[in-house]
Amino acid sequence: MKFIQGNYYDVLIEVRDLVHLCYELITHPLVGSVKPNETPYRSIILKQGINTDLQSVTIIENSIQTYEKFERMKSTPIWSQRILEDFQFVDLKLFESSLDSISLYS
Amino acid sequence: MRLELGKVLIKDMQFGNQTKVENGTLFINKEEMLNAISGDDRIKGIELDIAKPGEETRIMPVKDVIEPRVKVEGPGSIFPGVLGKADVVGSGKTNVLKGAAVVTTGKIVAFQEGIIDMSGIGADYTPFSKTCNLVVVCTPTDKLQQHEHEQAVRFIGLKAANYLGEAARNVVPDEVKVYETLPFAESLKQYPNLPRVAYVYMLQTQGLMHDTYVYGVDAKKIVPTIIYPTEVMDGAILSGNCVSACDKNPTFSHCNNPVIEDLYERHGKDYNFVGVIITNENVTLMDKERSSNWTAKLAEFLSLDAVIISEEGFGNPDTDLMMNCKKISDKGIKTVLITDEYAGRDGASQSLADADRSADAVVTGGNANEVIELPAMKKVIGYLEPADIIAGGFDGSLRPDGSILAELQVITGATSEIGFNKMSATTL
Numbered sequence: 310m311k312f313i314q315g316n317y318y319d320v321l322i323e324v325r326d327l328v329h330l331c332y333e334l335i336t337h338p339l340v341g342s343v344k345p346n347e348t349p350y351r352s353i354i355l356k357q358g359i360n361t362d363l364q365s366v367t368i369i370e371n372s373i374q375t376y377e378k379f380e381r382m383k384s385t386p387i388w389s390q391r392i393l394e395d396f397q398f399v400d401l402k403l404f405e406s407s408l409d410s411i412s413l414y415s
Numbered sequence: 416m417r418l419e420l421g422k423v424l425i426k427d428m429q430f431g432n433q434t435k436v437e438n439g440t441l442f443i444n445k446e447e448m449l450n451a452i453s454g455d456d457r458i459k460g461i462e463l464d465i466a467k468p469g470e471e472t473r474i475m476p477v478k479d480v481i482e483p484r485v486k487v488e489g490p491g492s493i494f495p496g497v498l499g500k501a502d503v504v505g506s507g508k509t510n511v512l513k514g515a516a517v518v519t520t521g522k523i524v525a526f527q528e529g530i531i532d533m534s535g536i537g538a539d540y541t542p543f544s545k546t547c548n549l550v551v552v553c554t555p556t557d558k559l560q561q562h563e564h565e566q567a568v569r570f571i572g573l574k575a576a577n578y579l580g581e582a583a584r585n586v587v588p589d590e591v592k593v594y595e596t597l598p599f600a601e602s603l604k605q606y607p608n609l610p611r612v613a614y615v616y617m618l619q620t621q622g623l624m625h626d627t628y629v630y631g632v633d634a635k636k637i638v639p640t641i642i643y644p645t646e647v648m649d650g651a652i653l654s655g656n657c658v659s660a661c662d663k664n665p666t667f668s669h670c671n672n673p674v675i676e677d678l679y680e681r682h683g684k685d686y687n688f689v690g691v692i693i694t695n696e697n698v699t700l701m702d703k704e705r706s707s708n709w710t711a712k713l714a715e716f717l718s719l720d721a722v723i724i725s726e727e728g729f730g731n732p733d734t735d736l737m738m739n740c741k742k743i744s745d746k747g748i749k750t751v752l753i754t755d756e757y758a759g760r761d762g763a764s765q766s767l768a769d770a771d772r773s774a775d776a777v778v779t780g781g782n783a784n785e786v787i788e789l790p791a792m793k794k795v796i797g798y799l800e801p802a803d804i805i806a807g808g809f810d811g812s813l814r815p816d817g818s819i820l821a822e823l824q825v826i827t828g829a830t831s832e833i834g835f836n837k838m839s840a841t842t843l
Contacts, residue, residue, distance in 0.1 A: 339730035339768055340698045341621055344659070344757075344824075354699075364700070368734065368769070375730065375757075375768040382760055382784060395524045398561055399624065406622030406635070407698045 316385065318376055320351045325369045333358045334365040336407045338372040341399060346379035349393070350400040354407055416506045417595040418645035421487070421588030425514035428465050428547035434579070436586050441515050441579065443549065451578040452551070457567045460554040464796045466518070466533050467547050473537075473792040474550055475799065476528030477827045478519040478565070479572050479654050480543050480665040483512040483579035486649065493580060494573050494650040496631025504649035510583040513590075516546040516667055517579065519572035520797035521553045523564045524624065529660025529827030530789070530819070537789040540829040542836050543667070550796045551575050562623040569655050573666075594645050594679055596690060599717065606687040610720035613689050614644070614674055615710050615739055616652075619664070619727040620695035624657040627664075627727075629693060635702075639694035639709040641717075644675045647691065661783045661829040662755045664727050668828065668835040674723055674753070677834075689717055694739065696732040707738035714743050721749040725833045729757055729783070733769040744773035755780035755830035760822070781830040781838030783823050791817030 313320045321338055328334065335354040339345070355365075388396070424439055431442030445463055453461060466472045484493045489507015492499030518531065531543045538544035553571055555564045597605060618627040620635035627634045629642075629652055642651065653666040664672075675691065682688040694710045697703060714722055722743055726736045733754070740750050752774055756766035762782050799813060812821045823829045828836055 334700055336698050337700060337703070337731035337734055339733075341625060341730070344729075368700075371768050371770075374765065378757070378759060378764045395561065399524060402562065402623040403621060403625070403698060410635070410697060410699045410702055 316349045317345055317351045318380070320353060321369065321373050321376055324353050324355065325373060327355055328365045328369050329361065331358045331361055332356065332365070333362040334368055335411065338369060339375060340407070341403045343396070343399060344379055345376040346383055346385050348396040348400065349385055350396050352400055352404040354411070416643040416645050417593065418505055418648060419508045420592050420594065420648060421508060421510040422513040422590040422592070423510055423583045423586045424589040425512050425547055428467065428515060428549060430465070434582050436512070436582050441512060441547065441582060443579070448575070448578055452571050452574040455567045455571065457556055457559050457563055458553045458571065459556045461571065462552040464550045464552065465548065466550055466796060468533060468545050470533045471793040472533040472796060473794070473799070474518055474520060474531040474548065474796045476520055476522060476797060477531050477660060478521055478523060478528060478568050478657070480667040480827065481517045481572050481576035482667045482670050483515055483517065483576045483583065484650065484670065485510050485580035485584045487584060491649065493577060494653060497628065497653065498573055498577055501630050503646065504651055505643045505645035509649055510586065510588055512579060512583050514546055515579065516543060516548050517572055517575045518543065518548045518550045519553065519568050520550060521555065521564060521568045522798055523568065524561050524657055528657065530825050531827050532789060532792065535790045535792070536787065537826060540787070540823060540826045540838070542828050549575065549579065552797055565624050565655065565657060573653070594648070596643050596645065596688070599689060602687055602689055606683060609683070609685070609687040611689050611718060612678065612686040612721045612723070613714065613717060613719050614678060614691045615714070615722050615724040615743070616691050616693045617724065617726050617732065617735060617739070618652065618693060618695050619656050619732065621698050626655040628653050628655055634693070634695045635697050637695060639692055639706055639713060641713065642691050642693050644679065644691050647672055647675060652693070659729065659783070659824050660827045661824045662728060662780065662832050664831070664833055665828065668831060668833060671835060673834045674725055678723070689719070696728065696735045698731070703735050703738055707735065707742050710739050711742035711746055714748050715746045719748050721751070723751050723753065725753040727832055730768050733767040737769045737771040737774060740774045741771045751776045751778065753778045753780065753832055753834060755832050756782045757784050758782045760784050760786050778834070779840050780832050780834060780836065781823065783830045785823045787821065787823055789819040789821070
């Protein structure tokens with residue numbers, strides 16, 4: 310478990326670096342259909358592998374490009390505490406849903 | 416499976432002493448209806464209001480839109496496995512109050528709910544400005560968790576549609592349309608020389624508040640399966656989804672899915688529309704791989720010549736869309752995709768978050784990033800303040816005079832990825 314003191318983008322960059330260190334994406338970085346320039350939170354699950362997983366490379370690069378496209382249009386606003394809590398809640402629930410799915414099938 | 420869909424045309428909606436249809440007007444006994452839909456102790460108050468086409472009314476934040484239907488003949492009831500038993504629906508007779516809708520509202524999460532304007536430029540972008548809307552405003556108890564709130568509002572909306580649908584039970588429909596899909600082997604015998612076509616229907620299923628239900632089952636827990644198209648018309652698929660308003664499929668749109676409608680139009684003439692494959696859009700890549708493997712396997716099993724694939728939502732479902740497209744194409748089956756675009760405000764950026772060489776026939780439902788100015792309305796049903804924070808809105812979206820500057824994303828159904836709207840693009 311790694312906490313990134315930063316925003317959505319910082320998490321994506323960290324994940325990209327891990328992918329190039331042979332980690333494989335377990336969850337899609339754009340999960341939730343919450344737009345990248347809306348939420349400051351993002352939890353992503355990866356698994357350590359042996360070789361570079363090309364599908365993970367493609368997906369994280371596409372996700373970073375998508376983030377940059379949205380951020381160019383409009384930066385993530387400075388949200389009030391109530392809204393931040395809603396974004397945290399959604400991130401948590403989607404994260405739990407992923408864990409649920411993984412434990413079901415592993 | 417054969418379904419007769421009887422359309423009772425509704426041109427007006429009013430509160431009255433008795434809930435009934437008379438000369439194209441749906442009268443609603445407010446007190447009786449409130450009694451029928453109340454009882455969830457997570458909700459401390461429900462208000463009902465009416466919004467009609469052409470009025471200077473804004474409804475927001477919109478959670479779901481549901482069409483009132485009633486099962487007149489044949490097994491089961493509307494919304495099987497949810498309001499009734501899990502009987503197989505889609506056969507017999509169903510009556511629908513065509514022109515009426517239930518709209519649910521509530522501040523469930525501080526973002527991602529939609530706007531319906533009943534007049535002005537915003538009205539052009541949503542199909543639900545053309546229906547007479549019974550709006551259900553639910554006030555939750557204090558500190559109710561968002562997903563509990565969503566579930567409560569979802570059930571109240573379904574009950575409301577069910578209650579109104581009963582008004583169509585004994586009315587002679589203005590129009591009747593028959594839809595029929597034969598069991599697979601019989602359909603091949605009936606049209607041996609026509610190309611076999613199916614519809615791959617992707618359902619949003621990413622987690623709480625991003626879910627879709629099939630016969631009451633959370634669709635993220637299914638493997639792709641086959642469903643008769645007419646089952647969908649009886650409410651077998653319903654929305655439990657707070658994803659951005661423009662490209663989620665409200666329950667109304669599921670029941671009226673234009674891909675199914677149009678596939679039936681030319682069924683038996685240009686091709687043999689053999690059925691629908693439903694699949695999900697889950698959060699893990701293993702789920703995505705499994706589900707797309709299954710859609711491709713089912714497409715092969717049905718010996719299809721072509722499929723239409725529709726997406727729901729944005730972002731990671733783009734990956735499901737491309738996986739479905741690639742794997743089905745690899746079986747030698749032709750594909751046509753329906754999606755929408757997040758192509759930047761000028762439309763010049765990459766539209767989707769994923770791509771594949773095999774995706775060479777794609778229909779768009781419009782660019783959700785396009786900026787739109789919505790004039791102030793005389794009346795707001797629901798709450799106006801979320802305009803600054805819903806998807807596609809931004810700080811300052813809501814102006815002091817009540818007008819709103821935001822992206823098309825804010826409008827319910829604006830860029831429908833099943834084509835339940837008018838937006839698209841053509842190559843010049």
